Amino acid sequence: MTLTPGPEHRRVQPPIGLLLDVDGPIASPVTRTVPAGIIHSLLTMAANGWPVVFNTGRSDTFIREEVMEPLLAAGIPGGVRFHAVCEKGAVWFSFGADGPGTLHMDRSLAVPQDYAAEVRKLVQSRYSSHMFFDETKRSMVSVEQLIEVENTDYLQEREAFDADALKLMASFDLGVSRLDHHVPNSDDRVDYRLDPTIIATDIESVRLGKDLGAQRALEMLAAEGVIPHAWRTMGDSRTDYAMADKLHHSGHAVVHVDVRPDDGVPLKPYPVLTAAHLGLPKAIHEEAGNAFLRTWAAIARTL
Structure with missing residues (x-):
């Protein structure tokens, strides 16, 4: 029916x-x-x-x-x-x-805006030929593969971007994980993670x-x-x-x-x-x- x-x-x-x-x-x-x-x-x-x-x-x-x-x-x-x-x-x-x-x-799940601003600068200065900063995200910080870029090329650049994003986390004393890699903050906490996908990297609260x-x-x-x-x-x-x-x-x-x-x-x-x-x-x-x-x-x- x-x-x-x-x-x-x-x-x-x-x-x-x-x-x-x-x-x-x-x-x-x-x-x-x-x-x-x-x-x-x-x-x-x-x-x-x-x-x-x-x-x-x-x-x-x-x-x-x-x-x-x-x-x-x-x-x-x-x-x-x-x-x-x-x-x-x-x-x-x-x-x-x-x-x-x-x-x-x-809003308690949002990545700090000062960190997001530095990621935006990082993408613009070093990675804009392969990815873009997603300005529509309200809580997460995300970068995504440009449609015109080959996925194999993007994935190589993604590894370098992820490493730089992890370093930025440390400079803001933000504890972070990426896959099996964990880098706690000064309070021995990991509140954020980098989640790489086939076309993007999401930087997000671990509660998401x-x-x-x-x-x-x-x-x-x-x-x-x-x-x-x-x-x-x-x-x-x-x-x-x-x-x-x-x-x-x-x-x-x-x-x-x-x-x-x-x-x-x-x-x-x-x-x-x-x-x-x-x-x-x-x-x-x-x-x-x-x-x-x-x-x-x-x-x-x-x-």
Whole structure:
């Protein structure tokens, strides 16, 4: 049975809730845009009562421009709300046919602005040929690969940038970690981390993460009286498993989709799917995401 969009369907437990990373599964890491097929599938599921929450390290500006605006252009039905948790839990908002709602931010999670200013100068003086400083971030400090730069070239420069960013942390007496490398501050604390990805480096509070994003998602839906019977999470890195971990440990049934299982699929107490389960062993990123979302949209239309 198809649910009619509107406040009344939010008083019922939907069969599935979606918690989706954006870079990779939804937006292409090459073009940084969302394919039309994914927009269509997202609208289909949301219009049939499946809550859709984006759980991303991206800024609210990116979500508004690259996700919300294409959804609006395609036609968000009245009464349907999408939710976005940005910067790994530091910023969150909802949007619908009338555009974005109130923007919320936990300012206690922000990287010090004087450090951010020095990183901006560092990028401008030494790394602007390969990356840019993301001016849209409110809590994190992020640098990102220029679209016209080859990824292999960027990754080499990223190593040098990360080393310089770590040195800057020490000069501000900020304790920091990068992967397995830990450099505490003078109080023997590590409050921040450098999180390198295939197209960016995020400098962030250690309290941020996809698990915090999942908690925000639960709270946003609970405020509307929505508790899905089960969840589908989707990401393209090991850190994205944290959202499924959080849901599982909170007592929710969850299936996680890994659209870039190059690092190997870890053993988890919940099912983990890859594109190979759809007969597409070579599909990754938005191609794999599109295939799963199309399959789920077809299911949503039948319920």
